[in-house]
Amino acid sequence: MKKTIIKNVGLYQDHVIKEHQNIEITDDRISGFPTDKDLLDRVYDETLDGHGMLATPGFVNTHNHIAMTVFRSYADDMNLMDWLQTKIWPAEDHLDSDVVYNQTMLGIAEMIRCGTTSFADMYFFMDDTARAVAESGIRACLSRGMTGITPSAETALKENRQLFLDWHKKGDGRITVMLGPHAPYTNTAAYLQRVVALAKELGAEIHTHLSETKGEVEECRKKYGKSPIAWFDELGLFDTGCLAAHCVWVDADDLDIMARKHVRVAHNPGSNLKLASGIAPIGKMLEKGITVGLGTDGASSNNNLDIMEEMHLAALIHKANTLDPLVIPAETAVNMLTEGGAKALGYTDIGRLETGYKADITLIDRSGLHWYPRNDQMSLLAYAANSFDVDTVLVNGKILLRNKEFTTIDIEKIKHEAERTKNKLFASL
Ligand SMILES: N[C@@H](CCSC[C@H]1O[C@@H](n2cnc3c(=O)[nH]cnc32)[C@H](O)[C@@H]1O)C(=O)O
Numbered sequence: 001m002k003k004t005i006i007k008n009v010g011l012y013q014d015h016v017i018k019e020h021q022n023i024e025i026t027d028d029r030i031s032g033f034p035t036d037k038d039l040l041d042r043v044y045d046e047t048l049d050g051h052g053m054l055a056t057p058g059f060v061n062t063h064n065h066i067a068m069t070v071f072r073s074y075a076d077d078m079n080l081m082d083w084l085q086t087k088i089w090p091a092e093d094h095l096d097s098d099v100v101y102n103q104t105m106l107g108i109a110e111m112i113r114c115g116t117t118s119f120a121d122m123y124f125f126m127d128d129t130a131r132a133v134a135e136s137g138i139r140a141c142l143s144r145g146m147t148g149i150t151p152s153a154e155t156a157l158k159e160n161r162q163l164f165l166d167w168h169k170k171g172d173g174r175i176t177v178m179l180g181p182h183a184p185y186t187n188t189a190a191y192l193q194r195v196v197a198l199a200k201e202l203g204a205e206i207h208t209h210l211s212e213t214k215g216e217v218e219e220c221r222k223k224y225g226k227s228p229i230a231w232f233d234e235l236g237l238f239d240t241g242c243l244a245a246h247c248v249w250v251d252a253d254d255l256d257i258m259a260r261k262h263v264r265v266a267h268n269p270g271s272n273l274k275l276a277s278g279i280a281p282i283g284k285m286l287e288k289g290i291t292v293g294l295g296t297d298g299a300s301s302n303n304n305l306d307i308m309e310e311m312h313l314a315a316l317i318h319k320a321n322t323l324d325p326l327v328i329p330a331e332t333a334v335n336m337l338t339e340g341g342a343k344a345l346g347y348t349d350i351g352r353l354e355t356g357y358k359a360d361i362t363l364i365d366r367s368g369l370h371w372y373p374r375n376d377q378m379s380l381l382a383y384a385a386n387s388f389d390v391d392t393v394l395v396n397g398k399i400l401l402r403n404k405e406f407t408t409i410d411i412e413k414i415k416h417e418a419e420r421t422k423n424k425l426f427a428s429l
């Protein structure tokens with residue numbers, strides 16, 4: 001049994017920040033909030049000084065294609081279909097295990113540095129991604145992207161099935177696996193029905209892209225006479241639980257289906273802005289009780305994996321878009337970054353700093369000038385803070401970043417390997 005104590009820290013719980021608190025961790029879970037007096041006769045294996053820091057639930061990145069770090073700043077200023085069809089998909093044919101593993105490590109390091117404790121991913125060579133997750137100590141929900149209209153259709157189904165059997169609930173329970181049918185426009189009804197059958201057989205949830213662009217919705221309506229959301233609902237893709245990225249172009253009927261079928265949304269404002277996809281009606285989703293978390297999407301459409309930036313965007317763009325300054329208030333933005341994201345990934349004991357919850361914790365250094373004066377700390381966290389403030393990160397009770405230094409990752413090696421594998425990949429194009 002390992003006991004850790006975070007002493008004298010600002011504690012964020014339910015949009016309230018209490019100063020001078022102590023957080024006790026036993027193995028992988030929060031085991032209590034002892035008083036200073038309680039601490040007098042307790043012994044800990046590890047002590048973290050929280051002086052000046054704010055402890056929040058670890059940040060959750062609900063949608064990523066992590067190894068796409070290799071394509072960071074490779075193809076910019078294009079819309080989704082152009083970007084995918086002319087640049088990304090042809091280049092992805094040249095990926096291999098070595099590239100994916102090392103680029104994943106780079107992405108994991110970047111996310112940890114930005115306070116992220118868990119992420120959802122959909123990509124290829126997921127065994128290598130899982131290996132990097134297991135080694136680095138971060139938490140992840142992994143899926144093998146599957147497209148039913150390409151030659152890889154059969155292999156993809158087999159690989160996603162094997163990924164589930166090999167990795168679901170593995171890596172000290174940090175890894176979960178979903179099935180990843182890529183999107184409506186890259187699949188057929190027959191293939192999606194096989195995905196649903198597999199989901200039911202395994203008891204697996206679905207991670208997909210839905211209603212990302214106006215063109216996607218128009219094409220789907222033309223082809224099937226219904227919206228992507230209605231089509232996926234009819235095919236049963238929401239029956240075992242679904243994490244849907246984007247949901248930008250959804251109407252009132254779609255929102256009704258999403259609420260009724262508990263579709264959880266990964267909102268990627270940076271990617272949606274950069275690929276000129278549009279702005280999702282997040283205010284309406286939240287009004288209907290739909291779970292919403294934040295995602296960066298891959299580093300090629302963002303172009304970083306800084307989830308605090310997504311929180312800032314989410315807190316700002318909907319105000320301008322709806323002309324309503326109350327649509328995403330500070331506490332809602334922070335909630336999407338933490339608890340909302342954890343719920344979106346299907347976690348039931350992550351996303352809050354409570355006894356019995358997993359010890360996924362981000363400590364934020366409040367010494368920066370932008371943390372003064374302290375009128376309202378919730379507002380400072382939502383609107384003024386940035387990821388450079390992140391000082392310490394714990395996942396499953398284990399310290400992954402301490403005083404802004406990595407404890408499980410050799411960062412110079414990662415940078416070197418990222419450059420090497422990028423050069424290798426581009427030499428093969
Ligand atoms: N089609 C592949 C597996 C797909 S993995 C997930 C895919 O999503 C792509 N992707 C990344 N960002 C987005 C996005 O915003 N919308 C749709 N697809 C995306 C990514 O480049 C990758 O090709 C196969 O048949 O083996």
Ligand SMILES: [Zn+2]
Pocket residue numbers: 063064065209245297298
């Ligand atoms: Zn995506």
